Amino acid sequence: MTDATAPSLPRKSKSLLAEDDRTKKRNAAEKRFKYYGIAAISVGLVFLVILVATILREGTPAFTRTAVTVDFVLTQEQFDEAESAVLKTAAYTRLFSQFVADQAEEKGVATDLTDEDRAEIAAGLERIMGKIGSDIRVHYRENPDDVGSPVRFNLAAASRVDAYLNNGQSRDGFVSSRFLEEQDLDLIDAMVEIDMIGSDWDRTFFFGSDSGVDNPGGAGIGVAVVGSFFMMIVVLVLSLPISVAASIYLEEFAPKNRFTDLIEVNISNLAAVPSIVFGILGLAVFIQFMHLPQSAPLVGGLVLTLMTLPTIIISTRASLKSVPPSIRDAALGVGASKMQTVFHHVLPLAAPGILTGTIIGLAQALGETAPLLLIGMVGFVARAYPDTFVGGFTEANSVMPAQIYTWASRADPGFYEKAWGGIIILLVFLLTMNIIAIILRRRFERRW
Amino acid sequence: MYDIPTLQGATVDSKEIKFKCRDCQVYYGDNHAIKDVSCDLQDKTVTAFIGPSGCGKSTFLRCLNRMNDTIDVARVTGDFMLDGENIYDKKVDPVQLRAKVGMVFQKPNPFPKSIYDNVAYGPRIHGLAKNKAELDEIVEKALRRGAIWDEVKDRLDSSGTGLSGGQQQRLCIARAVATEPEVLLMDEPCSALDPIATAQVEELIDELRENYSVVIVTHSMQQAARVSQKTAFFHLGNLVEFGDTGQIFTNPSDPRTESYITGRIG
Numbered sequence: 220m221t222d223a224t225a226p227s228l229p230r231k232s233k234s235l236l237a238e239d240d241r242t243k244k245r246n247a248a249e250k251r252f253k254y255y256g257i258a259a260i261s262v263g264l265v266f267l268v269i270l271v272a273t274i275l276r277e278g279t280p281a282f283t284r285t286a287v288t289v290d291f292v293l294t295q296e297q298f299d300e301a302e303s304a305v306l307k308t309a310a311y312t313r314l315f316s317q318f319v320a321d322q323a324e325e326k327g328v329a330t331d332l333t334d335e336d337r338a339e340i341a342a343g344l345e346r347i348m349g350k351i352g353s354d355i356r357v358h359y360r361e362n363p364d365d366v367g368s369p370v371r372f373n374l375a376a377a378s379r380v381d382a383y384l385n386n387g388q389s390r391d392g393f394v395s396s397r398f399l400e401e402q403d404l405d406l407i408d409a410m411v412e413i414d415m416i417g418s419d420w421d422r423t424f425f426f427g428s429d430s431g432v433d434n435p436g437g438a439g440i441g442v443a444v445v446g447s448f449f450m451m452i453v454v455l456v457l458s459l460p461i462s463v464a465a466s467i468y469l470e471e472f473a474p475k476n477r478f479t480d481l482i483e484v485n486i487s488n489l490a491a492v493p494s495i496v497f498g499i500l501g502l503a504v505f506i507q508f509m510h511l512p513q514s515a516p517l518v519g520g521l522v523l524t525l526m527t528l529p530t531i532i533i534s535t536r537a538s539l540k541s542v543p544p545s546i547r548d549a550a551l552g553v554g555a556s557k558m559q560t561v562f563h564h565v566l567p568l569a570a571p572g573i574l575t576g577t578i579i580g581l582a583q584a585l586g587e588t589a590p591l592l593l594i595g596m597v598g599f600v601a602r603a604y605p606d607t608f609v610g611g612f613t614e615a616n617s618v619m620p621a622q623i624y625t626w627a628s629r630a631d632p633g634f635y636e637k638a639w640g641g642i643i644i645l646l647v648f649l650l651t652m653n654i655i656a657i658i659l660r661r662r663f664e665r666r667w
Numbered sequence: 668m669y670d671i672p673t674l675q676g677a678t679v680d681s682k683e684i685k686f687k688c689r690d691c692q693v694y695y696g697d698n699h700a701i702k703d704v705s706c707d708l709q710d711k712t713v714t715a716f717i718g719p720s721g722c723g724k725s726t727f728l729r730c731l732n733r734m735n736d737t738i739d740v741a742r743v744t745g746d747f748m749l750d751g752e753n754i755y756d757k758k759v760d761p762v763q764l765r766a767k768v769g770m771v772f773q774k775p776n777p778f779p780k781s782i783y784d785n786v787a788y789g790p791r792i793h794g795l796a797k798n799k800a801e802l803d804e805i806v807e808k809a810l811r812r813g814a815i816w817d818e819v820k821d822r823l824d825s826s827g828t829g830l831s832g833g834q835q836q837r838l839c840i841a842r843a844v845a846t847e848p849e850v851l852l853m854d855e856p857c858s859a860l861d862p863i864a865t866a867q868v869e870e871l872i873d874e875l876r877e878n879y880s881v882v883i884v885t886h887s888m889q890q891a892a893r894v895s896q897k898t899a900f901f902h903l904g905n906l907v908e909f910g911d912t913g914q915i916f917t918n919p920s921d922p923r924t925e926s927y928i929t930g931r932i933g
Contacts, residue, residue, distance in 0.1 A: 474739060475739055543776075545772060545774055545776035546776060546778065546779075547737075548734070548737075548770075548772055548776065549772065549776040549777070549778060549839070549842075550778070550788075551734065551737065551765065552732070552734070552765060552769065552770035552771075552772065552843065553765070553766075553769065553788060553789035553792075553842060553843065553845075553846055554762050554763070554764075554765040554766035554789060554792065554793060554846055555762070555788075555789075555792055556762045559792055563788070563792075564778060568779065
């Protein structure tokens with residue numbers, strides 16, 4: 220029964236077919252909001268497209284290199300002659316450049332070469348290809364049977380040649396330097412014409428190690444990938460069990476009191492601590508106090524474990540919380556102990572969430588550079604693959620993001636290209652990890 | 668205020684007393700949820716707990732297999748004697764107790780595993796079967812007792828969560844009886860079920876009475892009248908009246924009981 224005894228207000232009769240002012244306003248606001256959202260997403264997408272396009276455009280040249288390919292034939296007499304010469308590599312260089320000149324004449328790009336021209340070609344070839352003589356000599360000393368038959372030599376050209384051919388540097392703007400002179404460009408053009416110079420897949424970039432600052436062509440990311448791999452093993456092996464155990468304790472066993480609340484708050488805070496702080500902690504504790512080897516993936520892994528722990532703990536606790544309490548009741552009700560309940564029922568149901576959180580935490584660690592700066596994994600040259608499995612953890616090495624950082628800070632433009640290429644490789648690894656996370660979640664997700 | 672009604676109950680028939688509860692108090696933090704409850708629960712009998720929402724009947728039920736232990740703020744005092752042993756004694760392991768006092772919950776909660784594994788889980792963790800053949804036998808027996816064997820015998824490997832609500836609840840009952848408990852606690856087992864499934868479960872409860880002491884919490888007075896031999900009426904944390912079901916429903920001695928069963932308070 221209503222208490223309102225006052226007469227109801229007179230009603231204005233309104234048509235449902237016409238929008239009144241308030242409705243119009245509300246509808247307009249709703250529409251505007253929708254467009255804001257679409258605009259925000261579009262801006263994001265545009266930036267993403269620009270980013271990916273730039274990375275691909277700048278980075279893909281790093282995957283190829285300019286190489287000189289020559290089917291060289293060394294006769295027995297030439298071999299003996301070169302080996303008995305005083306300057307043996309110079310002899311090989313001379314023989315090789317003679318061969319290139321003969322080839323050029325044969326294919327008709329040059330005619331009537333004088334001895335002077337030939338000397339010029341020899342000098343030019345050295346500028347284009349570096350020390351050819353020693354490479355060739357090493358090959359014949361190791362494979363003496365190859366003397367007399369054609370051998371395909373695939374030798375890297377200097378990065379300047381690469382820049383001249385690929386980056387569209389014009390001849391007009393070209394300044395002669397001690398690296399490359401004006402007449403060398405003619406030689407390069409001639410060699411391109413007879414297919415002696417061409418692009419091929421740069422194996423050095425994928426499998427090689429870092430090189431000195433003056434040799435971008437010889438730099439590769441392979442060793443850094445291995446360094447990242449060993450570092451990630453350390454992170455995974457340490458952070459997954461520790462954080463899952465910590466989460467299970469906090470979520471299922473710990474009493475709810477001030478102390479556990481404090482721990483909880485601090486874990487959330489740790490997730491927001493800048494990573495470089497973990498770096499300096501690692502420097503102080505692991506290197507200065509515990510005297511672990513500098514620049515080693517082991518130390519990098521320890522530091523990144525500290526950084527990853529809060530991330531994994533938070534996601535693990537969230538997925539433990541999302542397991543319905545009825546499952547716990549059911550297990551306890553048939554007489555399972557607390558631990559059996561957790562390990563037989565709760566943990567398997569939370570597993571997809573835990574795995575996803577772990578992989579995302581690892582991906583974050585894989586891309587981290589700042590803390591590694593402080594423990595010496597950045598800015599030095601990682602030259603060799605580790606000899607043993609244990610060595611992989613303890614020998615000085617670099618990791619992918621650190622290697623990219625090092626390359627990006629070097630002066631030679633060849634390294635700039637390498638840095639972009641390294642970023643592509645890093646992104647491929649990160650994408651793979653995220654895809655694995657998605658697949659695992661889809662696969663193991665269960666409904667109840 | 669009123670006589671301890673359990674003594675009346677004890678004189679009506681001479682069935683063995685399974686649970687003897689005296690001066691039981693439960694606190695949730697500062698909230699005194701169960702006040703001075705004393706009652707005797709008989710073996711091979713269905714005892715129904717009725718009362719309005721929040722009256723403490725579920726709380727009291729959960730005390731009987733120490734499920735309240737999982738709630739941090741809950742505190743339980745008083746004597747809960749199961750066959751003469753106090754289940755809140757320091758030496759009692761709640762895990763062993765829960766094998767002896769099984770429980771079925773309000774919402775069917777099968778594990779997201781196969782039907783077979785659902786039933787076999789309890790016997791496995793308690794080591795009731797020496798080998799696979801014995802375990803198979805236990806599972807079949809439990810499913811038969813849960814009156815669901817015929818419906819699932821051809822698909823023991825399919826998931827327990829894929830069954831209908833009523834089937835799930837009977838599966839949960841089968842799971843509870845698989846560990847050979849002596850007492851079976853049921854917390855509103857039919858509240859999530861449709862009338863047909865409810866009828867099946869009620870029939871099952873009546874059959875279970877032959878082997879177990881069954882305690883059931885229910886909101887439905889008709890259900891209490893149908894399935895139970897003894898009824899306890901809780902109100903605001905007090906056990907108001909406890910006695911033979913027929914007597915409670917036809918001739919309640921306390922005015923509060925009368926107003927509840929006639930629908931005046933609730």
